[in-house]
Amino acid sequence: MLNSGRINAITIVCLVTSDCNLRCKYCYTLASHNRGMKISAASVGRLIENCSKGFDSIEFCWHGGEPLLAGKAFYESVIAAQQGINATTSGRSKFINCIQSNCLLLNDEWIEFLTANDFRIGSSFEAPWAVHSDHRPLASGEKCSLDAYCRVFRKIKQSALPLGLLCVVTKDNVHKGKEIFELFKSLGVDTYSLLPMIEVPAPTRPPAPGNEELFELFKTTFELWMNEENSFVCIEPIDTMLRSLLGQGPRLCSFASSCLKRMVSVAPDGTVLPCGSLSSLPLGNIFETPLICILHNDNAKHLRRSRSLSVAKFCGGCRYVSLCRGGCREIAFWHSGEYSGRFQYCEARKQTFAYLEHRLHEILDGKDSVASQN
Numbered sequence: 001m002l003n004s005g006r007i008n009a010i011t012i013v014c015l016v017t018s019d020c021n022l023r024c025k026y027c028y029t030l031a032s033h034n035r036g037m038k039i040s041a042a043s044v045g046r047l048i049e050n051c052s053k054g055f056d057s058i059e060f061c062w063h064g065g066e067p068l069l070a071g072k073a074f075y076e077s078v079i080a081a082q083q084g085i086n087a088t089t090s091g092r093s094k095f096i097n098c099i100q101s102n103c104l105l106l107n108d109e110w111i112e113f114l115t116a117n118d119f120r121i122g123s124s125f126e127a128p129w130a131v132h133s134d135h136r137p138l139a140s141g142e143k144c145s146l147d148a149y150c151r152v153f154r155k156i157k158q159s160a161l162p163l164g165l166l167c168v169v170t171k172d173n174v175h176k177g178k179e180i181f182e183l184f185k186s187l188g189v190d191t192y193s194l195l196p197m198i199e200v201p202a203p204t205r206p207p208a209p210g211n212e213e214l215f216e217l218f219k220t221t222f223e224l225w226m227n228e229e230n231s232f233v234c235i236e237p238i239d240t241m242l243r244s245l246l247g248q249g250p251r252l253c254s255f256a257s258s259c260l261k262r263m264v265s266v267a268p269d270g271t272v273l274p275c276g277s278l279s280s281l282p283l284g285n286i287f288e289t290p291l292i293c294i295l296h297n298d299n300a301k302h303l304r305r306s307r308s309l310s311v312a313k314f315c316g317g318c319r320y321v322s323l324c325r326g327g328c329r330e331i332a333f334w335h336s337g338e339y340s341g342r343f344q345y346c347e348a349r350k351q352t353f354a355y356l357e358h359r360l361h362e363i364l365d366g367k368d369s370v371a372s373q374n
Contacts, residue, residue, distance in 0.1 A: 009057035010291070011253075013265040014039065014047070015276055016074070020066040022102055024124075024136045026168065028277035029065050031200035037268035038070065041077045046287050047266070048081040052093050054292030059096040063265075063276065068105040072113055079117050098122060100166070102136070103152045104144065111159045121156060125149065125165045127180040131173045135206065150187065157188050162233075164191040169217065174209035177220035185230050193236035193252075194221065196345055199334045200277060214348035219355055226359075238356070241349075244323040245357055254328035259307065260300050264291065274303055274339070275330035281339060303329075306340035314342045320353045 017038035018029050039047065052058050060078070062070075075097075082095040098120035106121075114121060126132030133143045156163050165187075167173075167180060184192050194217060197208050209217070222238050224230075240250040250256045253263045260283075265276040270287040272294050273279060281303065284294035294300060311326035318324070327343025335344040343349075 008055050010055045011059040011263045012051050013061045013063050015063050015267050016067040016070045017065040019069050021139050022136050023139050025204040026197050028198050028200045031202050032277045032279040039268050041074050044077040045081045050286050050290045052085055053290040057094040062099045067099050068101050106152050115159050121161055122164045127167055127183045128176050153187050162190040165189050166193045168197050169194050169209055170197045171207040171209055174213040174217050177217045181224045191234040211347040215351040218352045241356055257325035259329055260304055310340040324349050
């Protein structure tokens with residue numbers, strides 16, 4: 001079975017366009033997709049229809065490149081297509097929409113439209129600022145000002161939309177956990193994620209963090225979250241790891257083993273992929289075949305078996321395998337060259353799980369101390 005539980009849900013990460021107003025040094029879209037690709041508004045109806053068949057809850061994460069470059073008319077066609085399907089199915093399909101944007105193009109008109117149509121907004125933003133400025137220049141080569149981002153983030157907060165940021169972690173900021181925490185706190189961020197960089201073959205790509213460095217970042221961030229005054233609702237992957245240790249469902253896909261079960265990506269030309277950067281592993285085309293059928297085909301079954309074999313090969317004897325699920329296949333692929341390769345940050349996850357487990361016992365036993373982080 002593809003899904004379990006009463007709600008038959010799927011998350012579809014749609015790369016609306018490969019174009020972008022930034023030129024991030026580690027961009028996987030430019031490394032794995034041709035420039036100038038985009039989903040046409042005329043194709044939206046078929047996209048929504050073929051993604052929704054067989055699912056009760058369908059979450060679209062509109063991605064890129066920069067998805068706002070598609071224009072408001074594109075998303076108006078998305079809403080119209082979703083409403084059209086619900087009109088013919090008595091509202092049986094639940095549609096959720098979110099946009100993952102750098103937000104530099106976000107203005108009052110965009111915010112009004114997204115708010116009115118219940119879109120969630122997520123943004124990618126490096127920290128500290130010096131790292132962001134270096135890693136994420138404008139397409140012109142110039143560096144954007146921090147004030148430009150602050151103005152947009154204030155607009156988001158004033159609209160009562162939650163502000164969630166995704167921070168890519170490289171060698172350049174992995175030791176900056178406190179600076180990241182303080183900057184995001186000052187910006188009024190509600191949630192943020194620390195995502196290790198995917199090692200795509202980009203000539204300008206900064207070096208990736210090591211396992212011990214990543215563990216120290218997660219450890220530092222947890223202690224700051226616990227012991228510093230803040231209003232963060234969620235910090236990932238720490239929140240997911242804590243939830244998993246407490247027997248709750250994880251939020252992040254790589255901990256939930258949701259690849260090709262509850263989550264999939266779609267390229268601008270309609271190619272269905274296990275993850276956005278894995279253009280060498282096509283599964284089918286959404287404009288030609290319903291997604292539910294693609295997820296049952298031989299290509300998808302082969303990749304699911306590959307993941308299972310990877311877990312059996314690399315995770316035997318690990319006490320956290322049922323919580324970690326073998327790690328992110330996208331990161332494993334670009335590091336090892338194989339979808340079934342070893343997850344690059346296995347040791348960081350194990351160390352973090354062990355540390356959080358120990359700290360949870362201290363907290364629940366009433367022995368919590370800031371000094372315990374040392």
